[in-house]
Amino acid sequence: MNKRLFVAIILMAVVAFFYSKYVRNVPVVIPFEVIRNSIIFDMEIEGETYNFFFDTGAGTIVSPELKDKHGLDSIGNYQMMDFYGNTATITTSTLPELRLNQLSKKNLEVAILRPLQNFQFCDIKIDGILGLEYFDGKVIKLNLRKGELTVATAITFLEEDFGSPLPLTYKHGLKRTHLDIHYSDSTFSENVLFDTGALNDLLRLSNTSLQKLLKDSILNTNNILDTIYINESKGLIGAQNDSINYRVHIPKLKISEYEFLNPVVNTFDSWNESSILGAGILAKGVIVLDLLNDDFYFKPYPDAILDYRSPLDFLTSNGRVLHVKDSSNAYKAGVKKGHLLRVANGIKLDSMSLCEQQTMDWIEFYNQKNIKFTFESEDGQIIYNYTAQEPEND
CATH class of the missing domain: 2.30.42.10 (PDZ domain)
Incomplete structure (x- = not known):
C-alpha cells in the first residue's frame, strides 16, 4: 500500500512538473485597441483599469494624477530628453504592480510625466505609457490587424517562421531598440530607433541623414518634393523646434529582406542626428521583438502592398x-x-x-x-x- 502511494505521489509530481512547464511555455495572447497604427493597452493598477499607449521609444510613464491617486512615493529624478532635443527633470517612482491581462510586473520604476493626448479626437484619454522594459526577457509579437499582442518565453513557442532577424542594439543604457535599415540599392545603412511613438510614420528622416544621402548621391534634389515651414509635432517634453523641413521621396527602403518602395517621408532635426522607424511599419506586417536574444523580425501580411506609390496624381x-x-x-x-x-x-x-x-x-x-x-x-x-x-x- 505504501509503495503504491509512493508511486502515485511520484506520478503526480511528474505530471505537475510537466504541466507547469507547459503552462509557462504557452504564449499569452492579449487584445489591444488600435487607433490607426497606434496601440493602446488596458493596464491595471490596484484593480482599476487605465489606457496606456505602447511606445517602444520611451520608458514606462504614469501621469501625475495616477501618482497622487495611488499614493506613489517619489524615489528620485533624472534628466529626460525627447527626440526633438527638449529636456526636463523628471520625477521617478516605484509602481508596486502593473498588470496587463495575465502578465504582471512588480516594483516597476516609472517616470512621472503627463502623457501626450494624441487620441482625444476619439475621446480616449491616455493615462500612461507602456515601455519595452515591461517585457524584459520575453518575445513579443505585434499583429495590428488582429489587434493582438502575443507574449512568449522563446520565439520557438510562437510556432511560426518569421524569416531572418535583424540584430537589435541599445544606446545610452536605455531599453530603446535600434536596428539597421538600407536606402535604395546602396551600401549606405543607418542605425535607426524603432519607435511606435512616431505614430503613423513609416520613417522620420533626420535632416542629418538627408544631407548624407544627398552628399553620397543616393538621393538628389529631385527627391525633395516640398518644403515644410510649420511643424506642430510634439515630443514627450516639448514641441518640435525646427522651422524648415522637407517632404522627401525615397525610391527604396530596405528593412531586413523586404523592400519598401516609394515612401514619402518628412524630415526633422534629431537631437542625436539619427532617423526613426515608426509605427507605420505595423500596418504592413507582423513585428516580433525577441528581447531575449535582441532580434527584430518583420513578416508582411499576405496582401500587404509595400509600394507606397499613390495611385492618385x-x-x-x-x-x-x-x-x-x-x-x-x-x-x-x-x-x-x-x-x-x-x-x-x-x-x-x-x-x-x-x-x-x-x-x-x-x-x-x-x-x-x-x-x-x-x-x-x-x-x-x-x-x-x-x-x-x-x-x-x-
Missing part, C-alpha cells in the same frame, strides 16, 4: 493639396497646390468627425477604380473625375 495632407503631378489628369482638371479637398465619392470630408477621418482606411478608399473629387478653390468648385490606370501587361 495629387497629394493631400489634412484635406489640403500639397502636390500635383505635372501634366497629369488632375493638373489638366485644374487641381492646384493649396486647393481644399471637400468631397470624395459622395463623402463630405468636413462632415466626418476627426476620429472617423483618422481611423478610416484611406489607402483602400483611394485604391478604388473610379473616384469623383470636389475641390474648393478661390475661383469656386473644381470637379475631378479620377479613373485608375489599368496595370500594364508584361
